[in-house]
Amino acid sequence: MNTLLLSHELLVLALGLLVLLADLWLPRGLRRHLGYAAAAGLAGILLFSFLAIRVAPGEVQYAFFEMYALDGLALFFKRFSLLAALMVLLMSVEFAESMPTGVSEYYALTLFALLGMLLASSANDFALLFVSLELITITFYVLASFHRSRMTSLEAGVKYLIIGALSTGFTVYGIALVYGLTGKLNFNELAAVSSSLGGNRLFLFGMVLILAGLGFKIAAVPFQIWAPDVYQGAPVPTTAFLAVGSKAAGFVLLLRVLFVAVPEVSFQWGSLLIVLSAITILYGNLCAIPQRNLKRLLGYSSIAHAGYLLLGIAALSRDGQSAVLYYLGGYLFTLLGAFTVLCLVMRQVESEDIASLAGLGQRSPLLAATLTLAMVSLAGLPPLAGFVGKFLLLKSVIAQAPAQPGYYGLAFVAIAGVVISLYYYFGVIRAIYWSRTAPDLSPIQPSAPIRAALYACIAGMFYLGLFPGTLVNLTEEVVKVLR
Template identity: 60%
Template sequence: MNLSLFQSEIAVVLLGLGVLLADLWLPSEARNKLGYAAAAGLVAIFLYGFRGLLIDPVHVSVFPIGGSKFGMFIQDGLAVYFKQFFLLAAAIVLLMSVEYSSRFTAGISEFYSLTLFALLGMLFAASSNDFVMMFVSLELITITFVVLNSFQRNRMASLEAGVKYLIIGALASAFMVFGIALVFGSAGTTNFEEVRALQKTLAANPVFLVGLLLVTVGLGFKIAAVPFQIWAPDVYQGSPAPATAFLAVGSKAAGIVLLMRVLFGAVPMLTSHATKLLIVVAAITILYGALCAIPQRNIKRLMGYSSIANAGFLLLGVAAAPHEGLTATLYYLTGYLFTVLAAFLVIAVVLRETESEDISVLHGLGHRSPYLALALTLSMVSLAGVPPLAGFFGKFLLLRSVMAAGTLDSSYYLLVAVAVVGVVLSIYYYLGIIRAIYWGGTNPDKSVLRFGITTKVALAICIAGMLYAGVLPHFLVQTASNAVGSSLHPEPVTAQTSAAR
């Protein structure tokens, strides 16, 4: 057993426990500042983690413990890529929570440490090489988010978000654990690589296929893909802004990485037969998110529907499978991180001052704080997919990969058409927010919005990330491509009808 493989996980656990304990000795005024310490710790782990990315991008090592030949824990290119992603997201979310802390009546340091524990679940999810490991890390994420979502317990909406997430999350977990039981029953193993070795014989076993389908139900819940999206708008609306942001970025990415591991790590052959299913889910998800977002007036609810639409875009790459599609998904996810976190940093600062969450609170933001207005504008422009920002290039890569797959199966062209419609629809509601900022009319509250230097820095990082990823995408695409190439085994799409139905 090689403990150095776990160094970032161990560091995050220690950080979480440290924050939890430090609360006992610190005076209550100083507790807010703990978030800075936690974020600084994460940044240190993040920077240290680049070692794994730069030195040896195709470095594969597993965690062989007990008698099993393959470990449950895998530290490969994909894991390192996603770990860096999660660490960065959590660090920014922590800075956001410090800014938002005046809205929490109690337990701010617990909010920080719970964020760290949710991060821990995501780190383990990125390294899962086993259905058991996947389930346990997903549970850690889900349970932690139940608490984070209902953190403002004097607000009904927040409690409602927590309860809805708890119940629907439990339902999804039940489906997933039943699926895992069927998979174990038919395969005799829960290890992804052992399953891959058996996939030819297992493909003919209907019990295994049903089990796999149920597992994807649980993952679909995590990424909020139709038909498992029903919780997203309510939970996004009710949760405190930093929790919503982490849910939108971290939790979704954890679902995506596990989906990739299952579909392209454990059963790549089956996946290449089941592309029709993925195409349908991706198309419906994009359309549902984009259409339902149009009439929304609540900013966080709007972001909820936008997050559903984005889940659809992420699935585009998964549906298009081989290499380019998955690379595009990874790239899009990274751009999404900067974009969505920038939006939520602004939303957190604005909502901190007011009870209302209607889009009209953004009116006059251009005068109240030009910097926030600029950041939110850039983020909306990027989400809408306007060059030269990250969102544009991500969508471009995704659509290109789907087009490339279209030569084999013409239903991909239909998917491209649907995605383009989704993009056009989304421009309408993203630009609606920009209109509210600059041309929305007057806001009775004309006070200048004040926020800390760290929020400024976090916003600067997000803006820089959006621009960097959009203008100079080469490095990021290369890294994503290495991560996919070293870890997953996608098979070319076959045009036959789905065998996995």
């Protein structure tokens, strides 16, 4: 058994258990700094991953009866989630001041959620898909309600629990139908028989239910209803991890299910995906316009971004798939930068209204610059990462248009969405620099690790915006394992 393929997972699991145990012996004052140790551990694992783990392009290594696959795609998402978790942990150390207790548990749970994402990126079997999804979701129930003393946080936890349980029900039912018809759970085995099942409506019904379950995870219409409330109520680091990590895990599973397990079926589903993507983009962008609460605004914007990412999947081509990966890469730096700023500002102001950003330009030029750049990148303006990502997605969609005119409509909707989004993203920037009244002008001093994380986010946004070549080559290499 080549258990060594699971070295990322085993290391993260060990780190999580260590953090949990270290809490027993550490004096209370030091517990907050356990987050730095955990982040350093993740940095070590990331370094190990880059130095020691190699996968030849197009090669897939299997473990546990082909249930677990290590290929370029899995490795890309593993490194992606490790990086996201690292920044989230740094953010949580800042956030920990407002938590009365359970700081180490917060770090440990973040690591366990990361474990779920690592497993999800390698899942090549519905059994592992289900268990890793549940590991992510159940951890997030707890992480979302971690601010026990706040009603909004508990409400976020309960809402996520109820809707998450419902989506789990959909997924299980879908898997049961697929298994009942084929007797197979493994994606490779399913791929061998799925070509003959493309016309079987019971099989398609099962696949639609599985798609619905994954739709909840990425917050795509019509399964988006939880996102704004949960984003608003959950603690900021949880929201950040939910928006980046959980969404990415949903997308890697979607890619694998659609393009490894049932490619024949998904090529029939072009129109369904076009409609879903278009409605998601419009819904997210239109609902974000009236929002005054910054976290809620980002919740709606994350729905819109799920729609943009679905563009790449709806394109049903290699270019589309690689554009999804590229977009997620840019999204990571952009969103984590924005949430880190929110984490610092909201701690000081205790209000989440956009107006609380007033005077941020004077209070901390670094924070103001990061948030501004993040908003520009989310809106998709050059020369930042968001622009290149959206450009690649649109390009992949338009390349498909001659065969199916529906893609022209989809591209039009996406561009309209970008134009709408300019309004609310620039509302945030206006609040930072051009607010009339600024109640609080005390300077904010971010700690050294946070400053480093912010600089890394800015560098990431600029690098991916100005020199897209490296990552584009990598993502094109990586998606060769998909159909």
